[in-house]
Amino acid sequence: MILACAEQVSRRYGEVLALDRVDLTVRAGELVGLLGPNGAGKSTLMNLLVGLRRPTAGRVELLGGDPRDPASRRQLGVTPQETGLPGTLRVGEVVDFVSAHYPDPVPRGELLDRFGLTDQVRRQTGGLSGGQRRRLAVALAFVGRPRLVLLDEPTTGLDVEARHALWESIRGFHAEGGTVLLSSHYLEEVEALAQRVVVIGHGRVLADDSVAAIRGIVGVRRVSLVADDLPALPGVVATERVDGRFQLLTTDADQLVRDLVATGVTFRDLEVRPTSLEEAFLAITAGDRPAPTPA
Amino acid sequence: MPLALVHARYQLLEIVRIPVAVVGSAFFPAAAMLFFVVPFAGDDPAGATYATAAMVTFATMSANIFQYGVGVAEDRDQPWNPYTRTLPAGPAPRLAGRILAGLVLTYLSMVPVVVIAAVATAARVTPARFLLGLVAVAVISVPFTLLGLAIGYSLPSKAAIVVAQVLFFPLAFGGGLLSGPDNAPGFVKVIAPYLPTRGAVELMWAAVAGWQPDPKALVMLVVWVLVLAGVAGWAYRRDEGRRFT
Numbered sequence: 411m412i413l414a415c416a417e418q419v420s421r422r423y424g425e426v427l428a429l430d431r432v433d434l435t436v437r438a439g440e441l442v443g444l445l446g447p448n449g450a451g452k453s454t455l456m457n458l459l460v461g462l463r464r465p466t467a468g469r470v471e472l473l474g475g476d477p478r479d480p481a482s483r484r485q486l487g488v489t490p491q492e493t494g495l496p497g498t499l500r501v502g503e504v505v506d507f508v509s510a511h512y513p514d515p516v517p518r519g520e521l522l523d524r525f526g527l528t529d530q531v532r533r534q535t536g537g538l539s540g541g542q543r544r545r546l547a548v549a550l551a552f553v554g555r556p557r558l559v560l561l562d563e564p565t566t567g568l569d570v571e572a573r574h575a576l577w578e579s580i581r582g583f584h585a586e587g588g589t590v591l592l593s594s595h596y597l598e599e600v601e602a603l604a605q606r607v608v609v610i611g612h613g614r615v616l617a618d619d620s621v622a623a624i625r626g627i628v629g630v631r632r633v634s635l636v637a638d639d640l641p642a643l644p645g646v647v648a649t650e651r652v653d654g655r656f657q658l659l660t661t662d663a664d665q666l667v668r669d670l671v672a673t674g675v676t677f678r679d680l681e682v683r684p685t686s687l688e689e690a691f692l693a694i695t696a697g698d699r700p701a702p703t704p705a
Numbered sequence: 706m707p708l709a710l711v712h713a714r715y716q717l718l719e720i721v722r723i724p725v726a727v728v729g730s731a732f733f734p735a736a737a738m739l740f741f742v743v744p745f746a747g748d749d750p751a752g753a754t755y756a757t758a759a760m761v762t763f764a765t766m767s768a769n770i771f772q773y774g775v776g777v778a779e780d781r782d783q784p785w786n787p788y789t790r791t792l793p794a795g796p797a798p799r800l801a802g803r804i805l806a807g808l809v810l811t812y813l814s815m816v817p818v819v820v821i822a823a824v825a826t827a828a829r830v831t832p833a834r835f836l837l838g839l840v841a842v843a844v845i846s847v848p849f850t851l852l853g854l855a856i857g858y859s860l861p862s863k864a865a866i867v868v869a870q871v872l873f874f875p876l877a878f879g880g881g882l883l884s885g886p887d888n889a890p891g892f893v894k895v896i897a898p899y900l901p902t903r904g905a906v907e908l909m910w911a912a913v914a915g916w917q918p919d920p921k922a923l924v925m926l927v928v929w930v931l932v933l934a935g936v937a938g939w940a941y942r943r944d945e946g947r948r949f950t
Contacts, residue, residue: 460791461790461791462787462790462791480792480793480794480795481793483791483792483793484793486791486793488788488791489788490784490785490788491784491788493784494783494784494785494786494787494788495785496715496719496783496785498718498719498722498723499715499718499719499722503715503718507711507715508792510708510711511708511792511793511794512793534722554793
């Protein structure tokens with residue numbers, strides 16, 4: 411049972427191509443993480459899936475229909491940005507307002523209890539702490555007893571404890587059979603929750619695989635050094651040379667350095683540093699072509 | 706409860722929590738009433754009734770232009786607005802709710818004018834004509850609601866505030882709201898029939914005092930409603946197109 415899918419979806423904003431022929435399928439019962447740096451196209455994809463925007467090309471389907479048709483959204487839960495809660499309304503009122511849109515909403519007390527907001531029910535949302543606002547925003551996604559929940563960066567800016575509490579409620583929903591698509595630019599968050607990870611960069615799906623497989627890829631390190639010439643080395647996924655400096659991307663930097671020493675090549679100024687998600691994926695997907703020079 | 710009423714209820718709650726917004730649209734007409742109508746026309750029953758009806762029109766206009774013009778523009782800045790569009794309801798309940806809430810506030814904003822008229826002037830109206838006046842308020846709200854929506858959907862909130870303020874005084878003066886039916890200054894007499902405020906105030910006078918409205922002003926009012934509906938619809942679709950396609 412497919413709950414949400416995008417087929418060859420592109421979205422253009424004027425000159426900018428925010429999404430470029432993206433395919434994504436979310437099946438019932440899955441907990442999928444959408445991983446990628448800021449500006450990669452995660453939010454655009456989310457907006458297409460919830461019907462806020464129309465694709466420039468391709469097809470989007472939500473719960474068996476067009477997401478722009480309100481009926482298709484009846485079993486969908488979405489989080490507002492926490493900064494967007496109406497500041498003068500009380501917590502209980504915001505929940506009641508959203509509840510009014512669903513046939514069988516979760517009772518207010520139960521929902522607030524689940525998200526630790528029972529004591530805040532009479533507070534205006536403008537007076538809540540950042541963490542409380544974020545919890546309320548996430549709670550709103552669950553009001554209508556959704557089958558599918560889309561969470562856009564749900565824990566950005568939360569402290570560790572609050573983040574873990576939110577993760578627990580997301581896990582609880584999933585354990586009861588709920589389906590979740592969650593975007594994040596933290597690998598840690600996606601690792602903690604998701605089984606499947608879709609990596610997006612520059613508007614394209616760079617990888618769609620298990621958490622373990624993705625972790626292997628994003629564990630890439632950049633080893634750079636100055637040398638006259640380098641022999642071929644095992645475990646190097648991309649090589650480039652800029653101003654006499656070699657840049658090697660590898661999944662096992664320790665082994666690469668050992669191999670390098672064993673070759674007896676003269677080198678100096680050795681540096682090993684982690685790559686960003688973006689760099690790692692660009693390197694992988696660039697294949698045999700030289701990786702683009704990071705700015 | 707129908708969704709439109711739910712939306713109306715929460716819009717009103719949001720507005721009532723910052724009561725100065727309500728005071729704002731009630732203040733100008735009430736002040737004009739106290740400074741111009743009470744001292745100059747207060748003792749003349751007919752004059753006071755016409756002047757009060759003009760102030761009610763003034764209140765209707767300013768309440769609608771500001772609420773929709775500034776309110777819609779501010780809402781468009783808030784991320785809450787796109788969120789509500791992910792709920793399983795189309796944009797219609799939100800718009801209907803906004804218009805219901807707007808009507809409630811319009812009636813609220815003229816309470817001071819009516820109270821001042823009853824207490825401090827000789828203005829008189831029969832119960833039947835009073836009810837007719839209430840209906841007329843809803844009718845003349847239409848062009849000003851459309852004007853407000855046109856401003857709110859086409860401009861960012863800072864510009865909307867300025868445009869609303871710039872528009873509402875000339876509309877009030879030019880339409881002859883601050884002068885009696887027949888004693889407006891010459892240039893006002895010339896331009897008034899072409900402004901939506903004139904047709905609106907003539908309708909109010911007809912409702913509460915049996916005035917024979919000027920056909921030219923009424924025809925122009927209909928033209929205004931059609932033009933403003935076109936502009937508001939265009940601005941709404943353009944906003945949708947820019948942000949929700």
